Amino acid sequence: MTQPETATRQPAVYLDHAATTPMLPEAIAAMTEQLGRTGNASSLHGSGRAGRKVVEESREAIARALNARPGEIVFTSGGTEADNLALKGIYWARRDEDARRVRILSTVIEHHAVLDSLDWLATHEGAQVELLPVDAAGLLDPDELHRSIERDPESVALVSVMWANNEVGALQPVAEVVAAAHAHGIPVHTDAVQAVGAVPVDFAACGVDALTVTAHKLGGPYGVGALVLRRDLSPTALVHGGGQERQVRSGTLDVPAVAGFAVALEHAVKEQPHHAARLSGLRDDLVRRVRAAVPDARLNGDPSDRLPGNAHVSFPGCEGDSLLMLLDQRGIECSTGSACSAGVPQPSHVLLAMGRDEADARSSLRFSLGRTTTPADVDALAEAIGPVVERARAAAR
C-alpha cells in the first residue's frame, strides 16, 4: 500500500501564478513589521500618525511606480472590489449627471468581477450593457468599439476593457480604446490585475480614467488592492462609513497589507523588463516542449502578443479537469483557467468568445509562470504532460 498522498507529496511545481503568486520576502518583512504595531491610520494621536505615515508613504510609492499621483490611489480590499467600485460608482455618477447615459461598453472576455457587476447593473439599474466580441486570438477590434460609441456617444456612461486577459493572456488595445472614448469625453476603466508587473503600465501615459490593481497577483498579500482613479472622477460610493479614501471607499485601512502591497508593487514594476524577458523565454520553452510531447496540442491566443508568463493550451480529446487532477497527483499545479461553479469547471467564456466549441474549451489548461518559476518546473511539466494526456484521453473515451 502506498502512503497517503499528504505524506509523500513533493514540493509543488507551481504553474498557477495568475491565480496567485508567492509573496515577495521583502513584502512579508514589511507587512510583518507593521503587524506588530498599533495605530488606526485615522486616529489623531502618535500611534495613529505612525500608521498614517506608513499608509501615505505606501500610497506615494505605488503612485510613483504606476506614474500616478498619490491622491489617485484608492485602496480597496482587492481587484473585485475595485472593479465593482469603478463600474457601479462611475455608472451611477455619470447617469446622475445625465439620465441619457445608460450604456456601458465592455468585452465578452472580461473577468467575472466585471461581467457579473455589469450583469447586476443591467438587471437592477437599467444599464444597457454591450459586450463587444473578440477575434480568434482573443483581441478586441477597436473599430467595433468605435462604431458602438459613434452610434450614440451621448448615451455611453463608461467603457471598461481589461488590459490583459486572465485566461489566455491577450493584451488588449487600451490606447485605441481610450482614444475612441475620450473623443466624446467618456471615461475608461481597465482591469489591469494581470498586467501590472508583467507588462509596462503607466497610468498617466495610457490615459485611462480608472485602473484596477491587486496585491496578491504581484507578490503582495491577499485582501488589498487599489482603484487608481483620476482626481476629476467622483464615483458614487459603494461602501459608506468613516469616509476614508476620498469619501469613495470607507473602512479602516489595513496598514500591514498596504505596506506589503507597496513593497511588492514597487519591486514588481522595477523588475518588470527583466522579469518579462525571463518569463517569456521560459514560457516559449514550455510551449515548445509541450507540443513536442503532444503534437496536436494547440496554444490559445496570439503566440507573442500576450502576457509573458501565460501559456494557455488545448489538448484535443481530453477533459481539462482530468488533466488538472492527473498533474496535481504528480505535484504539478495549474488551472483550467476558467470560472468554477461549485467546483465544476465551466467551459471558458473566453475560449467560446474566441470561436472555440465547448469540447475544445473544456480541453484546455492554463500554465502561468511567475517570479519563482525555474527551468526545472518546465522540465517537470515537459516530462509529465505526454503520459498525462494519454491517460486523460483514455478516460474521456
Add this chain to the structure above:
Amino acid sequence: MKVVAAMSGGVDSAVAAARAVDAGHEVTGVHLALARTRATHRTGSRGCCTIEDAGDARRAADVLGIPFYVWDLSERFHDEVVEDFTREYEAGRTPNPCLRCNERIKFSAVLDRALALGYDAVATGHYARLRPGPAGEVELHRAVDPGKDQSYVLGVLTQEQLAHSLFPLGDTAKPEVRAEAAARGLLVADKPDSHDICFIADGDTAGWLRQRLGPASGSFVDVTTGDVVGSHEGAYRFTVGQRRGLRLGTPAADGNPRYVLGIEPVSGTVTVGPRAALAVDRVEGSRPRWTGAAPTASMAGTVQLRAHGAAHRAVVTVEDDRVSIELLDPAEGVAAGQAAVVYDGTRVVGSCTISTASRATPADTASRATPAGTASRATPAGTASRATPVDAARSSAS
C-alpha cells in the same frame, strides 16, 4: 490501492472515505455534480446535488487530508437517470432512480473514469458488505444493520463492478457511523439522512412529473364492478396501494376503503379496489443483472421488491433474459419498473426489472374481489401497481 471515494457531502460517504484512508489506500475524494442547475442551493441538506453538499464534501476531504475534485456528470445523469425516470412514469411504471444511478453513473461512468485515470476502485458509503466467495469471486451481502441495509440498490452491480468497489460501512450500524464521524471531527456527523429523490428539490414528485408530463386526465375504474367511479388529472400522480387523496365520487358498495390497484398509462385509467386485491404472488422480470453466475435452475431464496421492503420467500426460475418469481407469501403493492432483487440468505444473487405482477393462486378475500372468470388475473406490463415514490428512493445514494 488507489481509490476514488465518492463523497456526497453526507456523513456516510465521509466516514467511508475516512475508513478507506485508514485501511492504507491512497484515496482521492470525488464529488459528483449531478444537478444541471448548479446554482441550486437548497437548505436542509436533503439531497446530494447542492452547492452546500459539495462544500460539505470538500470540507470533509480537507479534514481527512485527501485531494478532492468535483466531477461533472450532470449531462449523463440527466440523460440516463432523470430522463429515464420521467419516461418510466409516463409508461405507467415505477422506476427506482437510485438503482439506475448506481448502475449507470456511480459504478459505471465514475468507475470507468476512475479506472482509466489509474485508480483501482471506487469506495462509497452504501451499507452493504463484500466478501470473498468460494471461487475467489466477490460476493455482495446485506449490511449488518438491517435498518440501513442498501444491498437492494446495489443489486444491479456485476461481478466486474463489485470487484472494483469498496463499501467500508457494511459491518457498522448507523449510530456508530455518526459517532465515528464526530470523533473524527467531521462536521457532517449530525447532518440528516437524505430520503428524497435527489433531483426533485422539494420532494413533490407528483408536481415535478406534472410539470414535465402535463395534465393527462383519466378515469378511476372500480375493479369489482367495472364502473367509472371518478376522474383525475394525471395517472402518474397515483401510486399502487394509495388510499388517500383519490376523491372518488361514488362510495364502494361494501363501504370499505378502495386502493389504487393499477395504472394504465395510455388510457389514463386508474384501477381501484379493495385492499385484498393488491396481493400478488407471481412476478415476471426482464433485464436481469447477476452479481456472479446466473442461477442455472430454479432456486429457492428470498426476493425483495422495493427499497427497504420485506424479504419474501420465493422460487426463482431463470430462462435466458426472463426471470419468473413465485412468491411463497403474497406481496402487496408490487410495481412494474421496480427492481426485484434476489437473495440467497444474505447474499445478493442479482436483480431484474419487474414487468408484470399477478395472482396465480386464488385467495379467499381477493378472489371475491376479482371479476368472475379470471382465475389468473395477470396484470399486463404498465398496469402493475406503482409503489410510492418515496419508497422508490428511500435508499438514496451515499
